[in-house]
Structures are given as C-alpha cells and as structure tokens.
Amino acid sequence: MTEFDPPLQDMRFTLDAIAGVDRLLDLPVFRDVSQDLIASILDEAGRLARDVMAPVNQSGDIQGTSLHNGQVSTPEGYCAAYRRYVEGNWNSLPFDPKHGGQGLPWLLAIAIQELFSSANMSLGLCPLLTQSAIELIQSHGSDDQKRVFLPPLISGDWTAAMTITEPQAGSDVGAIRTRAVRDEHGYRLFGQKIFVTYGDHDLSENILHMVLARTDEAPAGSKGLSLFIVPKWLPREDGTPGERNDVQCTALEHKLGIHGSPTCAMTYGDREGAIAHLVGEENRGMEYMFTMMNTARLGIGAQGVGIAERAYQQARRFAFERIQGRRTDQSAGSPVAIIHHPDVRRMLMTMKATTEAARALVYYTATAIDLSRNLPDRAARDESRINTLELLTPVAKAWASDAGCHVASLGIQVHGGMGYVEETGAAQHFRDARIAPIYEGTNGIQAHDLIKRKIMHHKGQPAWAFLQKVRATTKIMERERGEDLNVIRRSLEEACEAFEQATEWLIETWDERPLEASAGATPYLNLLGTLAGGWLLAEGARKSAAICAGNDAEDSENSYYFSKLRTARFFADNILPASEAYAAAAIRGSAAITDIPEDYFC
Template sequence: MPTFTAPTRDMAFAIEEIGELVRINALPGHDEATPDLVVAVLEEAGRFAASALAPLNPVGDREGCALDNGKVTLPPGFAAAYRQFVKAGWNAVPFDAEHGGQGLPWLVGTAVQELWHSANMAFALIPMLTQGAVELLSSHGTNDQKALFLPKLVSGQWTGTMNLTEPNAGSDVGALRARATRDNGQYRIRGQKIFITGGDHDAAENIVHLVLARLPDAPPGVKGVSLFLVPKVLVNPDGSMGRRNDVKCIKLEHKLGIHGSPTCVMAFGEEEGAVGTLVGRENQGLALMFTMMNNARLAVGLEGIAQAERARQKAVAYARERVQGVAPGFDAPGPIIRHPDVRRMLMTQRALTETTRALAYYAASRMDLSRRHPDKAERAHAHARLDLLIPMVKAWGTASGVRVADLTIQVFGGMGFMEEAGVAQHLRDVRITPIYEGTNGIQAMDLIGRKLIRDNGEVLRDFIAELRVLDAPLAQLRAEPFPAIRRQLAAAIFAASSAMEHILRVHADDPHLAGAAATPFLDLLAITTGGWLSARMALAAKRRLDEGDSDDAFLSAKIATAHFYAEDILPEAGALLAAIEAGSAPVMSMPSDWF
C-alpha cells in the first residue's frame, strides 16, 4: 500500500479553477506565478513530501519526542529532515523577497503547505507556526525586530511559536496571569504557558516565542494584554547569537496524537526573568496576535484537509486490494470497492476532501487579492470575504478531516482498529484540529456574531448573491447530472439565506439563539459553499472536456463527485435550517442538574 502520493493534478485544478490563478498571476509582484511554474513547484514539493517527510510519519508517532533537562529532542530523522526542508527553500515560498522570501502567492503557498501536512502533520506544525510569526512581525514588528528576526524566520533557520494558553485560562485569554515588567527599554517576562507547539526542539538554532503577558498597571481583561517577542537565545544588535534567555520547556504533554510534535509547558523567567521586546503598543497585544491566529486558523483548516487526503488514499488502496464477499452484479468474491456501502464511504471521503481543498484555496486567493489588488475597493471586498471564509475553512475543514479519517478506519474494518494498519494515526493526529486555534464552536460564534449579526448580514448577503450567479450556467446544461446539481444547490442556497434572515430577525428577542444556532449555521453555510465550489469544478471539468482535454477520467470524475455531493451531502442543509429555526429552547430548556 503506498504511503503517500501527492495529489498534484487535483491541486493544480483547484488552484486554476477555484483559486483563479490567472487573476492572481496578474497581481503586482506575482507575474512569475504562471500555471507551468505552479505545477513544477507542486511536483517538486510532492516529491519532497513523499520521500523525506512521509516515511517519518509513523516514526514520529511511534517514537515521540524526548525532554532532558529543559532540552527537547525530536523523533529520529525529524531534525535532519527539517534542515533539508530549510536548505531547499520551502519555508520561504509565500514571503516577500525583501526578507529572503520567494514571493509566490499565498494561493501557491497554501497548496504547498497542504503537502507537508498530508505527509507528516507533526513535522509540519513547526513551519506552520513559523509562518504565522513571520506574518505577525511583518505587520506589527518594529524595524529592529524585522531586521533581526525576519530573514531567519523566513528562511526557517529560526522557528516561531505562539504563547497564549495558560493552566487557568484556556480560550479566555483575558484571564491570563503571565506578567511583564519594564526594564530599561526591554521587558522581563515571568509565567507559564501550556500547549505550546514547538516550544523547544533540536531542529533550529533559535526559537522566537511570541508571548502574551500583562503589565503591572494594565487594565483588567483582554484590554490589558501586551505582546512580547522573547527569543530562546538572545540576539545581539549585529544579528549574532547572544546568551541563552531565561525560558525553557519544563514538561512535554502526553497526547492522543501528533506524537512527533513537541507540545510544551513553557516556563518564562524562573530566574532573572526572560528578556523580551514589545511588539506594537502596550495593552494592544491580543488584537495584534489575531494576525498570527487568523493565519493559523487557515492553516489548521488545511491540516484537516491534508489529513483527509492522506487517510482517503489509504482507504481507496485498501478497498481495491481487500477481497471479501460477493457484490451485487458479480458471481464471485472480489475487492470490497465493488460493494455499494463501501463506495458510499469512499465517495463521501472524495467529495469532502476535494471541496474543502477548494474552499481553502479559494480563501487563500482572497488573501492574495486583499493584499495586492491595485484597487482599494477590490482589496476591501476580498478582505471582507476572507474574514467570512476563515471560520468555515477552519471548522468545516477540520470536522471533515476527522470524518474522513474515521471513515478510513471503517473501510478497513477490524484491521483499521489495529495500529499495524497505519490508519489509526491519522484519526488520532487530526482530532486536535477542531480544538486548535479556537475550537470549532468558537469559530461558529465568530461567524454568527462578528461576521453576521455585527454588520446585519451585509457581507454574507453579498456572498449568497454570488452563489446564486452560478444558476445561469448550470441551467444551460440539460443533461444529467447538471439539473440535479442545480436543483440541490438552489435548495441549499435558499436554506442558507433563510437561516441568515431568521437569525437576524429573531436574535434580539432570544438571547440564547446565537449560541444555540452558531454551529448548525456554520455547518449549513459551509456545506452550501462546498456545493457551490463542487458545482464550479463540475462546470470547469465539462468546459475542459468540451475543449478537447484528454484527461477524460479525471474530469469525468470531477462531474461524478459533484453529482454525489449534490445528492448525498447538500440535502443536509435543509435539516440544519430546521434546527436553526427551532430556536434555543431545545438546547436550553433542561436544567443543568438534570444532565
């Protein structure tokens, strides 16, 4: 059974048709991102992922990380693979050339990042957070911070972390207790942070910690949180390495999955105080950290999608080779892929993986447009759309990843429950993603509160209007399955619109409605958006076939997958609308002591 095959054909199709590569290629600074170059990058990244990272995935799961006197060692082969990763320039793909980046669009960088997460999610978590650190410092760092830290973070020679969570403060960042004191233009940081991915390891010579802490005179709650840059090793003004900072890992968490990723309890300032410099202004730290968090939310959604791809490949390979039973229409035992229920599971996996991938690439393309489009109004429109999409990418991408990995175990049957089959790891690894960077429930609350109620549905109405535009090209195709796709997509769009208007109309009179309806509403909108993307891919496949594209099997499969999505997944939208319209009473009516 193959360990991992990079799905470069499908990725390139989604980049071109959903990410609108031609449009991104036309943006200032992205003229080199031609289809030929993108395919070459994907193929080379796919080779590296398959040869250097995928073989280490079971090693990391089996061996885990080790902690000795504050120093963390990654599983065998990880540190060497990371240095190979950096030397090949993979960390620098989406960053500006000003600090040593390759200047490719985020659309391309997102696709490349998917390959790392598919091949070895535990490994990929370190460059993922480094990417977020680069984003944050590029947007909010001082000139000195940028000069000292960005070149080596962009290259990957140094890595980055995000330090928010504390033992007493999970998602409630305003309750954090880590403290900072002023010290001659610098700050001394003291306190503990938990669940810090990549808090210490032996793959890079320095680790740049971005830490939220509270000053002595800070106001209470989230308005009194500041952000500090605290390196593992202090950096001299000339860029040379100084002495070790007062920061160390004091515990490695024992986790359900991602054993190859060091999840650390970090102690800052147990002796003289960890030296840090302020990022941005005092008491503005949480707002600045959202730059890194939003980047990470997009990346975490991609983790779910990537693990779905990895698990799906194993399910298909096993279903083709496992002989059991006589399927309808056959007169002898054969591979289980002949059985309709196995086909249903494989089609569900395929439809969810391809549509969530398209959603992530679509979001990445809006990021590129929001940053580089020459027209201010277009940049603002793309930014608003991106804000709407990020909760869906994060929550639906990760929930789908869990669902697909779970289905892979089901396809394998009893063997799937055995560690020797190598598929249980994918479910264990991906299960963290609905929790990372704000649980999926928090994403749903963000969508319904900040992205719907706050602006009275203005951005979402614009998006739903765009979804409806697809009805015209679908109506022109009379042969099945396009009428079925059109019918089910129209019903789902109607459900999404009805849910939106119901929430806006009723929420003021039902204080529990937003919380009770948030997750069903996100699921409804994401499933509908997935149907829209799936239909777009089917139309693009039909166009390519009509133009004489010789890849008949791939393109015909796109149409068949869109048909399955429309008939088997899109009808869930109606049930979710019913749940939303039922209001909060079914959720809130039972007293707490009855549970």
C-alpha cells in the same frame, strides 16, 4: 501505512478552475509568476513531501518526542527532513523579498502547507506556526524587530511558537496571569504557559515565542494583554543566537495524536525573568495575536484537507486489495475486493467528495488573502477581505478540520478491524486529525466568531454577498445541458433557500435574543461550509463538463474531468441535502440548549 502520493493533478485543477489563480497572475505584484512556475514548484514540493517527510511520519508517531535535561528532542529523521525543507527555501514562499522572501502568492503557500501536512502533520505544524508568526511581525513589529527577527524566520533557520494558554486560562484568554515587568532594558516575563506547540525542539537554531502577558498597570480581561517576542536564545549584535534566555520547557504533554510534535509546558522567569520585546503598543496584544491566529487558522484548514487526503488514499488502496464477500447481485462466485460493495463505495465517495470540497474551500479562501492585499482598487480589496477572507476563514478552519476527522474516521471504517489496529496506520490519521478542531480557537468559537464578528458586525451583508455569488452560478447552470449539472443546480438552489432562511432568522434574532442565535452558530457554520463546498465543486463540475464535451471518452485526462463531474454530483445528492437540516437546527435547535436548567445535565 501506505505511501503518500501527492495529489498534484487535483491541486492544480483546484488552483486553476476553482480558486482562480489566474486572477492573481494578472496582478502586477505577481507579474513574474507563471502557471509553469507554479506547476514546477508543486512538483518539487510533492517530491519533498513524498520522499522526505512522509517516510518519517509513522516512525515519528511511534517514537514520539522526549525531554531530557531541559532539552526537547524530535523523532529520528525529523531534523534531517526539516533541514531539507530549509535548504529548499520553502518557508520563504509568500513573504516580502526585502526580508528574504520570494513574493509568491499565499494561495500557493497554503497549497504547499496541505502537501506537507498530508505527508507528515506533526512535522508540518512547525513551519505553519513560523509562517503565521512572520505575518504577525510583518504587520505589527517595529523596524528593528523586522530587521532582527524576520530574515532568520523567513529562511526557516529560526522557528516560532504561539504562546497563549495557561492552566487556568484556556479559551478565556482574559484570565491570563503571565506578568511583564518593565526594567531599564525593556521587559521581563514571569509565568507559565501550557499546550505550546513546538515551544522547544531541536530542529532550528533559535525559537521565538509569541507570548501574551499583562503589565502590572494593565486593565483586567483581554483588553489588558500585551504581546511580546521572547527568544529562547538572545540574539547577538550580528543576529546570531547568543546567551540562553530565562525560558524553559518543563514538561511534554502526552497526547492522543501528533506524537512527533512536541507540545510543551513552558516556564518564563524562573531566575531573573525572561527578556521580552514588546510588539506594538501595550494592551493591544489580542489584536496583534489575531493576525497570527487567522493565518494559522487557514493553515489548520489546509491540515484538515491534508489528513483527509492521506486517509482517503490509504482507504482507497485497501479497498482494492482487501478480498472479502461476494457481490450483492451475485449469489455465487468467488469473493471480490471490497471496492465492489455498495457501502464501501459510498464511504469512499464521501471521503473523496468531502476532501475535494474542503480543498476547494481552503484554496478559494486563500486566494482572497492575495486579492485583498494586491487588487489595485481599494473598494475591491475591501470587498475581497470582508466578503470572502473574513467571512470564510472561520468556516475554512472549522469545516475543513471537521472534514479531516470525518474522513479519517471513515477511513478506519473502510479498513474494518484492520483500521483499528496501529499496524496499518489508518488509526494514526484519525488520532492526528482530532486536534485540528480544537486548536487556534475551537470550532465552536469559530462558529460564534462567524455569526458575531463576520456577519452581524456588517448587518448580514457578507452572507448576502456570498449567497448572491452562489445564485449567480445556478443562473448560469440553467443554460447548461447535462443531467449531472441539472441535479447539481437543483440541489444548490435548495441549499441556497435553506441558507437564506437561516440568515434571515439570525438577523431577526440577534439583537433581542443573542443567546438563542448563538446556540445555532455551529449548525449555521456547517450550513455555510456545506453550501460553499457544494458551490465550489459545482464550479469545477461546470468546467469539467465543458472540457469533456466532444473529447475522447477513453482519454485519461478526460476520465479525470469526468470523475470531477461525478464527484460533484455525489456531493449534491448525498451531502448538500444536509443543508436543510443544518438550517432547521440553527433556527429551531436553541430551545433544547438555552432553556434547560443545569440540573437536567446531572
């Protein structure tokens, strides 16, 4: 596996030119944050990712986790790497200073999640879940819960796990059976959970489980679920971990990838019952859990970007080193590096353009977290929340995690047979990436959520607002010169037409034929993700073209901006045209899905 080179230049460009970090720095809440501070933080995060987390990535994959006498151990080097993470105060970046946070933008925190996921996806999962749990407790916890649990979680001394799935209840959370029984001290939990990422480990002093369970009198289905905080070690009066709770890891899953991350089967209440703290009110657990899940979903999108970046770096380096075959336009001569072969260049450019589009989409969505919370005008906050954050969160999760799989798969292809063997490390990227489209709600669930709750709940308005933003860009581009920008603009206009047609069909179909509309949800999400990626790359291309104009063509900085322009052109020529196919599948593809009898699948 090649060394990890943090893509700091492209991250800074995406933050500045596409995500619009300057809009955040104008807000009073971030008045002490500067571009120089952000650059310095990214530099330090890059060093931690490259020098501490990345070196134990492949070894952690080989060694894996272990369970002995009820205690889970992470791979060698993980504890030391996580301790460096805690010592650097990285977990606290976006949180409230009154609980020990640094009060920095979520946009910056998501960018750093990408870095750590790229360096070591298995290890980066742990703080991603902890930060999501902090959001949950900040939003819905009692004052006492915030006082006890937030400081050690924000510091990273304690970690957290999302505990939902049961053997009989996967995505159908309404089938959860874990029981919460009231007693004189509160609640005690009895039940089993599976697929609990970092449900037990040796990285932190304590682990808080965010558990969905139902009380005895609760109504059936998801409306009867409540949310509980279940510590592994019960806090003493001074907040330090005390007596062991009735919580036990009984097995570790044997997985395709992320071998360094323990995925646990957990038992609650083998003895007297696990002491649990109710969050908020009974029967509102799913509502509260969505706060944690939505934060995690954007983090999963950042994981997709991170693993795509890592796979691209490895494939690019291999393409320059691997000597095989002559150039297509030469009948004689010495063999050349495979970077000279057109199809290898096509794959590398697909990897590069897809990764940069996914990064832009995730960062742009993350900006909306900060804007929706901190803009001074309530109407502007609501607009950012509904039309950007809520609309694009399922897209960022699904499209970017799919991109991670696609790019990692292409990385194996660039390596050829050397990619299929474990020694190069290319296979690990693909194995690790494959979980991201599954967890935090499968990507099919994200697509259904997009059309039902994010678009149709608002009568289509968020989709039209997004389309208006893209068309505003194309209008500006009509006045700009350059062949690349003209090609990008025309491709964007065609993709806008496809999105408009698909959205009109969705609105016309939803009320009377919701099953038919839902059958096209995934191609519709892919359409929106592809259009969003193309649009955001176009915004970067416009700014890059302006920087390049009149500059020295040999300048290294100018060369970078020229590459941004050409990458956006490649996306417009080779990836954005798929928008029309996605629209056709969303509109016409349902008949072969909903009308076929079940016995046709035999």
